[in-house]
Amino acid sequence: MRKILIVGAGQAGLQLALGLQSHGYEVTVMSNRTADEIRGGRVMSTQCMFHQALQHERDGQLNFWESQAPKIEGLGVSVAAPDTIEGPGETQRAINWLGKLDGYAQSVDQRVKMAGWMETFAQRGGQLVIHGAAVSDLDFFARKYDLVLVAAGKGELVSMFERDAARSPYDAPQRALAVSYVHGLDPRPEHPGTEAVRCNLVPGVGELFVMPSLTTSGRCDILFWEGIPGGPLDAFQGIKDPDEHLATTLELMERFTPWEYARATNVELTDAGGTLAGRYAPTVRKPVGRLPSGGTVLGVADVVVANDPITGQGSNSASKCAASYLASILERGDEPFDEEWMRAAFDRYWATAQHVTKWTNAMLAPPPEHVLNLIGAAGQLQPVADRFANGFNDPSDFEEWFYEPDKADAYLGRFTAS
Numbered sequence: 001m002r003k004i005l006i007v008g009a010g011q012a013g014l015q016l017a018l019g020l021q022s023h024g025y026e027v028t029v030m031s032n033r034t035a036d037e038i039r040g041g042r043v044m045s046t047q048c049m050f051h052q053a054l055q056h057e058r059d060g061q062l063n064f065w066e067s068q069a070p071k072i073e074g075l076g077v078s079v080a081a082p083d084t085i086e087g088p089g090e091t092q093r094a095i096n097w098l099g100k101l102d103g104y105a106q107s108v109d110q111r112v113k114m115a116g117w118m119e120t121f122a123q124r125g126g127q128l129v130i131h132g133a134a135v136s137d138l139d140f141f142a143r144k145y146d147l148v149l150v151a152a153g154k155g156e157l158v159s160m161f162e163r164d165a166a167r168s169p170y171d172a173p174q175r176a177l178a179v180s181y182v183h184g185l186d187p188r189p190e191h192p193g194t195e196a197v198r199c200n201l202v203p204g205v206g207e208l209f210v211m212p213s214l215t216t217s218g219r220c221d222i223l224f225w226e227g228i229p230g231g232p233l234d235a236f237q238g239i240k241d242p243d244e245h246l247a248t249t250l251e252l253m254e255r256f257t258p259w260e261y262a263r264a265t266n267v268e269l270t271d272a273g274g275t276l277a278g279r280y281a282p283t284v285r286k287p288v289g290r291l292p293s294g295g296t297v298l299g300v301a302d303v304v305v306a307n308d309p310i311t312g313q314g315s316n317s318a319s320k321c322a323a324s325y326l327a328s329i330l331e332r333g334d335e336p337f338d339e340e341w342m343r344a345a346f347d348r349y350w351a352t353a354q355h356v357t358k359w360t361n362a363m364l365a366p367p368p369e370h371v372l373n374l375i376g377a378a379g380q381l382q383p384v385a386d387r388f389a390n391g392f393n394d395p396s397d398f399e400e401w402f403y404e405p406d407k408a409d410a411y412l413g414r415f416t417a418s
Contacts, residue, residue, distance in 0.1 A: 003028070003144070004020055004025055004026070004027050006030070007149070009029055009031035009151075010152075010153070011114075011315045011318035011322070012300045012302075012318035012321050013151030013300065014117040015117070015323075019322065019326040021125070028128075029118070031130055032130070032131065034118075035115040038111055042276060043111065044111065044114075044276070045276075046312065047213075047315040048105055048213075049319065054103075056320065056322070056323040059323075062117065065106075065116075070107075070195045070213065072104055072105040072107070072195045073194050073195055074099060074191065074195070074389065075098070075101060075197045075388075076198045077096075077201065077378065078198065078259065079093065080256065085205065091202070091257065093259060095375060095376055095378075095379050096190070097378050098191055101389055101392075107211055107214065108214050109181070111215070135157065135291065136292075138150075138157070139291045142296075146336075147329070148297040149300050151300035153303050158285070161285035163283055163284075163285055164285055168283045170282050171281055174282065175226040175308055176226070176227040176229050176233065176234040176277075177224070177309065178233075178236040178248075178249060179224050180223045180269065181221075182246070182267040182274070183221075183269075183270055184266045185263055185264055186262075186264075189263075197212075198210040198211070205233055205256060207225070208223070208257050210224070215271075217271065223249055225249060229279070232255075232256075233252055239277065242274065242275045250264060280306065282306060282361065284304065284305050284357060285305075285306075286304070287304050287346035296342060298337075298342045299346075300322070300325065302317070305356075307360040307361075313392075313395070317356055324345070324348050327348075328344070352396070355399065358398075358403075359395045362402075362403065369405075370405040370408040373408065374402065374412070377415075381412075
């Protein structure tokens with residue numbers, strides 16, 4: 001029986017661990033927190049997962065909360081009119097539309113999911129080690145396992161993986177991030193019966209995302225600001241009090257997205273751990289980490305491909321990475337997990353991840369004219385809105401119509417011709 005160590009108990013690490021466990025591998029998961037500490041701690045992400053990523057969970061019979069979580073059937077976009085961005089209540093929308101998803105999306109608070117998956121892994125006989133691993137620990141453990149995977153995207157361990165400059169155009173954070181989990185948000189008046197992610201774009205300022213989710217206390221909504229660093233949305237540094245964090249979130253909504261603020265006048269935080277703020281530079285790293293003794297470890301998910309959450313792809317990419325690595329490990333059989341295999345396993349995942357990285361980096365930059373035309377056309381042409389929405393599920397589709405002006409014009413020209 002092959003022995004595998006996975007360091008990190010997030011979406012990718014636990015999904016992969018449970019998958020390997022179901023195929024008879026002897027798996028150890030190392031986490032710096034217990035399931036109870038995760039469940040009772042601070043929120044970790046926004047994690048809206050689309051059809052392809054959810055299907056990987058279904059394939060592994062890990063979709064424990066699918067019947068409880070809101071079924072997100074659409075993705076809407078609103079764009080603030082630049083000449084109205086002045087003061088509270090004055091900002092108006094230039095664009096507002098809703099695209100329909102072919103398969104529903106869902107968001108499950110990672111405190112719920114990771115705690116549940118950890119407990120399931122242990123109940124099924126997996127070895128769970130509660131320990132904040134350092135590089136020196138991995139140097140010791142690497143000799144005892146056939147393969148060591150690092151799925152902890154923060155801290156000392158990430159330093160083992162060299163930044164891939166050719167694939168990382170940014171060397172500094174492009175957004176300041178602020179998340180609030182709330183109860184009491186009213187339905188969108190335009191589509192009160194349709195659960196949807198709402199993307200509110202405020203040119204030159206940042207973005208507000210609003211999404212239905214399932215948390216420890218039931219259904220909730222997530223308010224997620226992405227602010228251009230140094231701008232008016234970059235207002236959460238130093239805020240420690242959760243209530244002050246929510247108050248700041250609402251003040252900014254009143255000023256820049258009054259149409260969202262109008263349905264948030266009665267919200268309250270889901271719990272004291274329902275806020276999160278921070279920033280990081282989107283980075284692609286080389287997949288093989290080298291230990292002091294010369295041994296090698298393989299990076300997983302956002303250890304090696306960390307995109308800004310502006311396109312909501314973090315948990316989706318983690319799920320897809322876990323599924324890809326699982327297939328590569330199973331196909332390897334009894335052959336050694338050497339450095340050549342590690343690079344090949346990552347390249348297989350990168351075939352998918354490269355589309356996410358390209359799209360995310362494009363969305364962080366000011367949109368070119370042809371992209372503005374596409375977003376505007378989606379308000380008049382439902383098929384364009386639907387295609388944009390479904391790109392969140394399969395970002396590779398953007399290659400066909402989104403990045404290049406000629407392709408965008410040709411795509412929109414089909415509707416003009418008809």
